[in-house]
Amino acid sequence: MATGAEFDAGYLRWRASEAHAALIGEGLPTRVQPFSFVPLAGLASVLDALALSPGQTLVDLGCGRGGPGLWLAEQARARLIGVDASRVAVADARQRQHLFPTVPHACFTVAEVATTGLPDACAHAVVSIDVLQLVDDQPAMAREAVRLLRPGGRLALTTWEGSGSAPQRFPRDLAGLLADAGLRVDAIVEQPAWAKRQYDIYARAAAAAEAGGDPAVEDLAAEGRRAQAWRHAVRRVLVTAHHPASPQP
Numbered sequence: 001m002a003t004g005a006e007f008d009a010g011y012l013r014w015r016a017s018e019a020h021a022a023l024i025g026e027g028l029p030t031r032v033q034p035f036s037f038v039p040l041a042g043l044a045s046v047l048d049a050l051a052l053s054p055g056q057t058l059v060d061l062g063c064g065r066g067g068p069g070l071w072l073a074e075q076a077r078a079r080l081i082g083v084d085a086s087r088v089a090v091a092d093a094r095q096r097q098h099l100f101p102t103v104p105h106a107c108f109t110v111a112e113v114a115t116t117g118l119p120d121a122c123a124h125a126v127v128s129i130d131v132l133q134l135v136d137d138q139p140a141m142a143r144e145a146v147r148l149l150r151p152g153g154r155l156a157l158t159t160w161e162g163s164g165s166a167p168q169r170f171p172r173d174l175a176g177l178l179a180d181a182g183l184r185v186d187a188i189v190e191q192p193a194w195a196k197r198q199y200d201i202y203a204r205a206a207a208a209a210e211a212g213g214d215p216a217v218e219d220l221a222a223e224g225r226r227a228q229a230w231r232h233a234v235r236r237v238l239v240t241a242h243h244p245a246s247p248q249p
């Protein structure tokens with residue numbers, strides 16, 4: 001699986017490409033600049049699931065360049081702690097912060113999602129967008145989410161669940177993975193519209209890459225070619241869960 005350093009090299013290419021930003025950010029506010037495949041309506045569903053109140057703390061595991069987490073924190077007027085293994089992504093996230101001036105507090109740290117170094121029970125909610133399938137020790141990431149959550153705190157996670165010929169990195173049993181970590185799973189909802197958008201983006205990247213000259217767009221096109229091999233063996237999902245203990249008054 002890609003390391004933080006490998007993601008650093010990617011982010012250096014992707015940050016230099018307006019075409020890449022336009023492709024992957026299609027339909028989202030420009031300042032969000034995701035490196036993920038959740039549409040704006042999907043971020044709104046994630047926001048609903050997190051059920052944050054103003055002033056509460058959201059931890060974003062694998063925050064990338066910060067935009068999706070900052071958007072969520074802005075909508076909820078919540079505080080944000082973003083964690084990512086890529087130094088380049090975290091540097092970009094720190095620079096992006098000023099584009100979300102109503103977020104009451106945001107900070108970003110370079111760390112592994114399974115060993116964040118953050119204090120126990122620091123989060124009212126944890127979000128992770130398109131990260132789990134990239135992580136070597138997925139049970140450890142789930143346990144870390146439980147450790148970070150306050151009693152009753154909510155988790156929203158977007159990923160792909162694999163079966164059959166899907167690469168091993170795609171989790172086979174998300175409900176079991178999260179339950180084994182100590183979470184109560186509320187729902188695993190398949191998101192066909194998100195998947196359609198993802199493959200549409202790959203198709204547009206493939207067409208744009210034919211002109212050549214933009215390594216970031218070529219990265220996206222290459223990812224799309226690889227994805228064709230496992231497309232029918234994964235399902236695109238939003239997973240919601242919560243910490244099993246009752247919320248403290």
Ligand SMILES: C[S@@+](CC[C@H](N)C(=O)[O-])C[C@H]1O[C@@H](n2cnc3c(N)ncnc32)[C@H](O)[C@@H]1O
Pocket residue numbers: 002004007033034035036061062063064065066068083084085086089111112113114128129130131134135136
């Ligand atoms: C597909 S990107 C998603 C980024 C962000 N959530 C977004 O929506 O734009 C996956 C991110 O996970 C990070 N990542 C992958 N494995 C990680 C790990 N083990 N620990 C911390 N971050 C990791 C990568 O550096 C990358 O920024």
